[in-house]
Amino acid sequence: MGHLWLVLLLLLGAASLWIATALCRKPQDYAQLRDQLNTLFYRQRLREIDEDEEQGVVTEKTELITALQHSLLSDIPDHAPKAVKLGGRWVLLPVILVLIAVSVAMYLKTGGILQQMELSQVQQDYPQLRARLMDPNAEHLTMGELQQFALGLRATLQDEPNNVEDWAMLGRLGMVLNNSQLASQSFQRALHLAPNDANLKTDYAEVLVRSPDPQDNRQAQLLLQDMRVKYPQDTRLLTLLAADLYAQQKYSEAIRYWQQLLPSLAIGSPQREAIEKGIEQAKTNAGLQTSQLMLTIDLSTSAKRMLPENGVLYISVTDGVSPLPVAVKRVPLSHFPLNLVLDDSNAMVPERLLSAQHQLQVRARISRDGSAKPQKDDWFGLSSVTQFSGNQSLSVIIDQQEP
Template identity: 80%
Template sequence: MGNLWLVLLGLLGVACVWIALALGHKPRDYAQLRDELNTLFYQQRLQEIEEDDAQGIVTEKAELVTELQHSLLADLPEQASRTVTLGKSWVMVPIIVVVIGVSLAMYLKTGGIMQQMELSQVEQDYPQLRERLMNSQAEHLTMGELQQFSLGLRASLQNDPDNVQDWAMLGRLGMVLNNSQLASQAFERALRLAPNDAGLKSDYAEVLVRSPDPQDNRQAQLLLQDMLVHQPQDTRLLTLLAADFFAQQKYSEAIRYWQQLLPNLAPGSAQREAVEKGIEQAKTNAGLQTSQLTVNIDLSSSAKRMLPQNGVLYISVTDGVSPVPVAVKRIPLSHFPLSLVLDDSNAMVPERLLSAQHQLQVRARISRDGSAKPQKDDWFGLNSVARFTGKQSLSVIIDQQQP
């Protein structure tokens, strides 16, 4: 940083000296130069007349000489000399100021001074951010602070390029920051320094599994299968392999690895439920799912007396936790009791299928004007949350009014 300023000041100094020399140089007397040229021309022409007269070519020498003298006098200025000057010394001040201003503006635009200042601040904050990150009792770093810490970590690795732990930390930061390129490059560098580290291989494989590039997914598959030979019951390897095959739409392989993983997971655990949902989703995507929900709907006596003539019946199914439906069906109002079937074709979004749920809650509502949004005094019914086994029947009684 200091060297850059020294170079800049040196260049400005040279520019100012050059301008000073140019402005301080005594200008040439252009009128005097013209007189010298006219005199030279007069002498040369007079010599030619003398030579012509000697050879007898001219007969009116006196008249020619007189005319030449008149021509010379006509070219002489009224003043003996006239000096053209470029300016006075005070003109140097604004010119030098302009040169300095333009130079500073160009440096600020292209010299990276702001980046240098930001990097300097990052390097100052890095030790404190690292201490907070390593201390489990300290306040967690925000996403912005993690981004700043990753910049400081990269700067630190330039001075210590063989630090395996810091390269691994940078890779994991890349995963947290959703920067797959940073994570991949950091883990590759770490693995070059520690090629047999199983933890680094697993982390690198996870980055490749998350990648949208199919080539990265295939590379992850080869790496994970090679590791699984030596660690056949490793839950992380099995999970990553199943996720990798699922991303490649090889659902039967994904199901196989998930089912191999299930015996290692505690019943009722969040991880086991996630794996079971993954299996159901893979079966659905592969066309192997036959889950169906039969809904039986009836009306209370009060609701029967107040049915609208042109009403619409909405059936929505949730998982009993989130209010966002996993399946919805809309049909014109008709006779009751009514029985209908819902399956994955009624899903709201492909990522949340009916077949992937383990518990369900059904809501049936009669809309007077066909609006999907509940209106005041709409009649509805809601059953209690029930476990879903994949194919079963649930009943709902419409007996309440929307407040």
């Protein structure tokens, strides 16, 4: 940084000196310079005439010299030039200041000084950020700090381009920061240095699986299939294979790999539940879903006497723990008892399917004006929390009123 400023100041000084010299030159100096040039030209021309006479090229030497003298005299002005007053040397100060301002502005715009300052600050903070990241008991880095750390790590790798561990770390940072290009390029560099590292291959495959580019997905499939020959029971490989097949809408193959994983996962573990939901969603997408909840809705005697003419029946199914519905159905009032069927097509969100639940609770409410929000004195019924096996029947009696 200091060298850049030194060069800039030297250039500005040289330019300012040149301007000052040109503006401060007196008219007499220009006249003297002209006379010197004319004299040199006259003498050179005389030598050429003498050489031409010796060679017999010219025969009228006297006339040529006379004409040359007339030409020299014609270049001398009749009156000496008047001195031009420039108003003193201080008149140059604005010119020099403008030159400096323009030069500095152009450098700030194109010279990258702000980026250099930011990089310098990142390099100063990098050791402390790395220490925090490597310490499991330290405060976690924010997303902004992770971006700073990634920038500092890239700068460090310019000096240590063969550091496999740091290239792998930069690739994982790219995944965390959702920067697929950074992650992919970093893992490629790491694999170039350690081509047989199975963990690096798996990390790189995960980047390719996450990519929205179908070509990357196909490359991931080839890489994972090759690795599965060597590591047939690797849980992470099977998970990535299933996810990649699911992304390519090959649902039956994805289900097959997920089902291979289930025996090795503890019942009730978050990973097992996620895989079970993935299987059910894949079945739904492939048209293989057979899970159903058969409901019978009836009214108490009191509810029948107060049944509104234009009411709407809302049915919501939860997992008995979270109030967020797993499935919802809206039907106009008709005769009771009412029989209906709910399945994954009634799911509120694709991530929480009815078929993936292990227990259910059903709530049926009659809205007098069709409002989805419960209102005072609306009649409703609530079932107990019941284990769900995938094909089940439940009965709900509407016998209570909203307080």
